Amino acid sequence: MKKEFCCESMKYHIEYKCDIHKDPFDCPDKIINYSKKQNNYGIIIHDGGSSFIEIEFCPWCGKKLENK
Template sequence: MDKHCCEDMKYHANFNCNIHEDPFECPDKLILFDKRDNEYGLIIHDGGTSVIEILFCPWCGKKL
C-alpha cells in the first residue's frame, strides 16, 4: 500500500477512471504517481502527455 502525505493526495494519486483508460484523456485525473521512483506530477491537460513534477503536495503543502 502506498503511503501518501494526506487523504487528498492518496485519492488523486490512486484515482482510476472507469471511462478513460488513458490518464491523459481523463479530465478528473490530476496526479500521476510513479511508484518506482516515488515521484508525483501534475498532468497538463492540453491534448498531449506532459506532466510537471511537483515537490510539495498541492493540498496539504507537505514535501513529497
Template structure:
C-alpha cells in the first residue's frame, strides 16, 4: 500500500515528471522514492537505490515505517 504524502511538497516530488528522463531514478531533480510502504531518498548513482527516511525532508512530519 502506498502511503499518502504528508505535505504538498512531498506530493509534488513524488509526482514529478521530467521531459529529459523516462525513469525518475535517472532525474537529478527527483529526491524521494516510495519504498515498501515507506519513503527513501534516492541515490543518483546510475541505479535505483534509496536510503530509508523516517521524517519528511520538507515539513518534518513522521513518515510510515517500511514493510520488510
C-alpha cells in the first residue's frame, strides 16, 4: 500500500535520501525521521546521536500525523 502524506513538504522530507550520508542521523539535510517500527514521526536532533523529538502535527501544514 502506498503511504499517504499530509502535504508535499512532508513527502519530500520523508522520502529524502542523501547520497553522502548513509545514516539519516548523520545528514544535516535530513530533518524528519519516520520510524516504521514505532510508526511515528520525529524531528531529528543532530547531536551526533540518534535522538529525535516525536511530533504529532506536521510542521508545514499543521495536520495531525497518523500514528496508527
